[in-house]
Amino acid sequence: MAGKFEQNLARLGISLPATVAPAANYVPARRLGNQVYISGQVPSEAGKDKYTGKLGSDYTVEEGQAAARLCAVNILAQLKQALDGDLDRVVGVIRLGGFVNAEPDFKDHPKVINGASDLMVDVFGEAGRHARAAVGCYSLPRNVPVEVDAIFEVN
């Protein structure tokens, strides 16, 4: 029987994708005691960037939120893989770092990153409430609009 977090994902209609390990010397997830650090995730789907462009010119806040939510889905996919498939081992979400690729007059970074924060609470409930910093960048890898990294507490 699926644990409560998996049930929440199912209820949300979210199927966590298969993960891809980077062809590089960093790892998607790194454990230290009861913490797991997840590397910055971008809004990719099926191996391709689903969004490329900047907030304030190419993308609206709503589109940015969808991109941030997709980053969060990818975070959870990497986390599940790191926990050998068992999301029940998650105790809580400690921190999200939200990086928004934005024009210099863009102001709504927190609204964009809410796309990721909201998913964490949708999946983990109160245990999903996390500390956060949302900031603007004038470039991101492959010109994606959002990148989000994370720290989780796990068993």
Next chain:
Amino acid sequence: MAGKFEQNLARLGISLPATVAPAANYVPARRLGNQVYISGQVPSEAGKDKYTGKLGSDYTVEEGQAAARLCAVNILAQLKQALDGDLDRVVGVIRLGGFVNAEPDFKDHPKVINGASDLMVDVFGEAGRHARAAVGCYSLPRNVPVEVDAIFEVN
């Protein structure tokens, strides 16, 4: 009798403001064992942004330092709230993350973030000496000039 950190704040003439919890799915402070992660704080006062604009055009380094110091005051207000009012439970400041909203030719990010770092040592003494990264952003939430997040060690 106020503990030594509270006495330092009083001596500095700093009254920590009442805190506002964000109307969102993230929290201002998140505990993990003996660590507390404080979300990115901006230079707001009495519920309004005291500064909006960019270093290198709208603001001088000195103004940026004052803004960074106000971010640090807000960090301490959130920390005190998270510790149920007892700043004596602070063991030390582990890390500050300093984000400076700046023009592309701005170079003095460390001087700006010193406005926050100096306050931590003013309040906590040697225990306030922390690791840090100071970087430039070309946009920040609501166009504030500085955002600072923090990690503390607590009892």
Next chain:
Amino acid sequence: MAGKFEQNLARLGISLPATVAPAANYVPARRLGNQVYISGQVPSEAGKDKYTGKLGSDYTVEEGQAAARLCAVNILAQLKQALDGDLDRVVGVIRLGGFVNAEPDFKDHPKVINGASDLMVDVFGEAGRHARAAVGCYSLPRNVPVEVDAIFEVN
């Protein structure tokens, strides 16, 4: 007899420089239990910035990688100092934060930060594989092209 990490450095022809403590209220390395947080390091050598300028205009990806590698050398120098000269006390590299000073159409931040990530694995082997976030900034201290901070697990 030098430990295995020191031997790796020697084999790579890397001599860790003498460290400089910042003339400020932050520290290059901050310990919390079995974690050491290293402050953001820039590509300086012998007390001067070896590189200043932006990726995508002043510097190619290859030049950025060399700058990132120099940041990593400086990280290791600060870490060794913090461990009283004994790099054998390193258990592993937990996370690198990579900040790339780049033009708005620059896309290859991960390739640049690989300059730092690759050094960590060159020195620490599998224990050097870390979580990471690579993002773009439109300014960095003194207009350096890269800044990298780090978290290590130590004994």
